[in-house]
Amino acid sequence: MKGLHIVGVSHAYGENKVLDNASLMIPAGELVCLLGSSGSGKTTLLRLAAGLERLQLGKIVIDDKIVADPEVHVPPDHRGIGLMFQDYALFPHLSIIDNVTFGLRGMAKPKAERRAMEMLGRVSMTKYAQSHPHMLSGGQQQRVAMARALAPEPKLLLLDEPFSGLDTNMRLHIREETLTVLKASGVATVMVTHDPEEAMFMADRIKILGESGRILQSGRPHDIYYHPQHGFVAKLFGLMNRFESVIVGGCVEIPLGKIRVKGLGEGRPVEVLVRPEGVILDSEGKDGPVIDVISTHLLGHDNIVRVRLSDESGAKEDEKELYVRAHHAFEPELSNRITAGVDPEYAFIFPLDDLGGMAGAGYTAWPQPHAAE
Ligand SMILES: Nc1ncnc2c1ncn2[C@@H]1O[C@H](COP(=O)(O)OP(=O)(O)OP(=O)(O)O)[C@@H](O)[C@H]1O
Ligand SMILES: [Mg+2]
Structure with a gap:
């Protein structure tokens, strides 16, 4: 199957058991929102999928290839993953276009620049190509970060609370734009959010991670809202x-x-x-x-x-x-x-x-x- 498949992953930091047999499947082209209380292990799950953390138990498969199990560890830059974490840190000393070409190091320069301009075009940021990050608003930086994450045509995009630094209006605007860009790129996306409304708005499917480190419920936004299987899930939505x-x-x-x-x-x-x-x-x-x-x-x-x-x-x-x-x-x-x-x-x-x-x-x-x- 094209996409991401996480199978029976358990993870502990020392004595602290964070994930307990968590499984999820995200087909290419689908956006899945991972929702759960603070400390439930959402970032840990993304870091494991990205290869930033060594897997202890279970299996992670991307496009039918095992990238992690207790014996295998494909390094992050060989997993075909785009990452965008909360602080969407752009390199301050690089221009916007150089920020985007940074992930295209294997490509000849003219080709990389063409690709970067194309991606900046998709997020309506071409005219800022020669600017530096500090000259951009938070929302504009966010869009550049999205262009940078998508430029190498990742198979999988991992977003950890990507909009949390933005004010309400900007959030609404950016998440709509993001949705358009993601749907056009056909990439499988896992997005962590604290905000149930954002999950309802963005997700094809929502997964709720409980405090026990297990996926409590998974379904389309409609199912989660109208058929919650746990009091915890029902109470999350308003x-x-x-x-x-x-x-x-x-x-x-x-x-x-x-x-x-x-x-x-x-x-x-x-x-x-x-x-x-x-x-x-x-x-x-x-x-x-x-x-x-x-x-x-x-x-x-x-x-x-x-x-x-x-x-x-x-x-x-x-x-x-x-x-x-x-x-x-x-x-x-x-x-x-x-x-x-x-x-x-x-x-x-x-x-x-x-x-x-x-x-x-x-x-x-x-x-x-x-x-x-
Ligand atoms: N590198 C680490 N070393 C030790 N413990 C860690 C480490 N990273 C996370 N933890 C612990 O693992 C648990 C889960 O952390 P994680 O960051 O995955 O939660 P989260 O669901 O992303 O929370 P939040 O919504 O607050 O971002 C927490 O108890 C945290 O303290
Ligand atoms: Mg987190």
């Missing part, structure tokens, strides 16, 4: 309303209503996580517990509304304040009695006695609930 309950008669009951659950035994304590879009407000106030609106925050085409359940709802104190995503036309001041319900499609149920999301091993997902009763 605000969540959390309740605790127990399974009774095949259902869980939370103050917002009852949700049917399959595959979990009677009496099992669970946590119920409801996304803000899963709390349904009814301004006619017919059914469900009454809420008070605390504040609304316009986010463009919809609102995030902070509400509080009434004392009669039966909610525990720490379960009373909820976040709701409501249509922008929602006008709470016009209503005198607003009630709340739950859309089970946005409710995720995980057993409390098996915090698999954090522990990783031995965890099984089960079908999501189908309908509230």
